[in-house]
Amino acid sequence: MSRFQGAGGVRLWAVQLRSGVESGLHCCVLLALAPAGRSVPAGVLAEFHELGGSYLVKTLQSLEQAGIVRSEAGRVGGFQLARPPEKITVLDVFVALEGDSGFFRCTEIRQRGPMPARGAACRQPCVIAAVFDGADDAYRAALGRTTVADLVDGTRSAVGVRMAQRISEWLARSGET
């Protein structure tokens, strides 16, 4: 569960990633399952995932800006992966959609108040910020160890090879007019 009991009995949601990360990764998996060289229209990606089209377009634009997908205009236009799925990590997609900053923002509390840290005491990051920088590095390293190709393999294992084939065929048909 993502909720917890906050102070004063108010139930709070913990900070969470924007949902674009989830849908963006599902799109990458689907594009990897599409027949080779085949572009998939944004509307088809939206239909397959039952997501709002305009919402998904923003996600796809961010992925395109990051060089993860490329778009093609024309009668059977749409999106393709811009490079092989084994060359796209989950971290690439995460950074494209969430940015490359860490979760922790240090506001330099140590420099405030009646006894502020100054000069040499501030040459290194605050000890608290340093701990979170390390945790962010560990988070990103974990995401960097999995590629879209790994996600495709995992999806094939989960849904079965026949279903993966049916998805590919559905994608081939759906782009046609």
Added chain:
Amino acid sequence: MSRFQGAGGVRLWAVQLRSGVESGLHCCVLLALAPAGRSVPAGVLAEFHELGGSYLVKTLQSLEQAGIVRSEAGRVGGFQLARPPEKITVLDVFVALEGDSGFFRCTEIRQRGPMPARGAACRQPCVIAAVFDGADDAYRAALGRTTVADLVDGTRSAVGVRMAQRISEWLARSGET
């Protein structure tokens, strides 16, 4: 920097922790620097860090609910650490203030649309969620390796032993009426 260029040229802030985590940890470090057995009033903690008192009270209440600090009423009332600083990890404070959910929220996109995953295909978490679960574990493991005692040691190294002593003396004076 915490900002990045999002789709359409709009500058976005990446998802970030609530600021209570930063101030809560600074309070724990300060309470560890206070003379043994000495309670520090919330107003003194707020003054030292130049933070709004009512804002800090919420953070302190959450830390108290989690058993990290305890409060004492009375003439020299206030807050103390509820256990030795080497028994409080950064993760303890993080969970008290941010909850124990991960950053990624899986909305089961795989179960939507014209070809939803069903039955056996959904017995395991979605492959995408599993990657983020692993990253969350790595993040929390990193936070769990540092204690408030380590932060105090780091602070002493950064500001110098004399300044740490002056802070302790300031805390001893500030609670007095």
